[in-house]
Amino acid sequence: MRLTTRGRYAVTAMLDLALHDQGGPVSLSDIAARQGISLSYLEQLFSRLRKQGLVDGTRGPGGGYQLLKSVNLISVADVIDAVDETVDATKCGGQQNCQGEHRCLTHDLWADLSTQIRSFLGNVSLNELVGQQSVQAIRQWQDHRHELSHNASL
Numbered sequence: 001m002r003l004t005t006r007g008r009y010a011v012t013a014m015l016d017l018a019l020h021d022q023g024g025p026v027s028l029s030d031i032a033a034r035q036g037i038s039l040s041y042l043e044q045l046f047s048r049l050r051k052q053g054l055v056d057g058t059r060g061p062g063g064g065y066q067l068l069k070s071v072n073l074i075s076v077a078d079v080i081d082a083v084d085e086t087v088d089a090t091k092c093g094g095q096q097n098c099q100g101e102h103r104c105l106t107h108d109l110w111a112d113l114s115t116q117i118r119s120f121l122g123n124v125s126l127n128e129l130v131g132q133q134s135v136q137a138i139r140q141w142q143d144h145r146h147e148l149s150h151n152a153s154l
Contacts, residue, residue, distance in 0.1 A: 007085035009037050010045050014079045017055065018071045018126040019139050025057075025064030033149065034142045045083055052082035071127035077118060079126075087121065089113040 020026045032039040049055045055065045089110040091098045098104035
């Protein structure tokens, strides 16, 4: 089972947006700076997230992105699905052709694991992540670091 960079970055960016979505759009350049993700990559991800109805974008000065749903209603699985990511532990991508045209001995084991992972991620909301003490501590550190670098560039 391997979650690619696309899925990881999408979840990280959406969590950053949830942490900073207090009454106004959040710029992708701010998310990029805080999370160390390329701006062009974030633009691609947010295009997909917007098409799936998770975020809305505002153009122009003061523009950026906002969540379209409450953080309680957006699960990690929703974000992963929105960027066309899969969480599948099977060798065959669930096609049951692990060994040529036949299932392998452990197909059901890996398919069950995939189901468990999917269920777990579907039950974790952005709100739950926002509420974690460790997430809040990292947010404070990242915000402080971002503010220092922003002020140094002025």
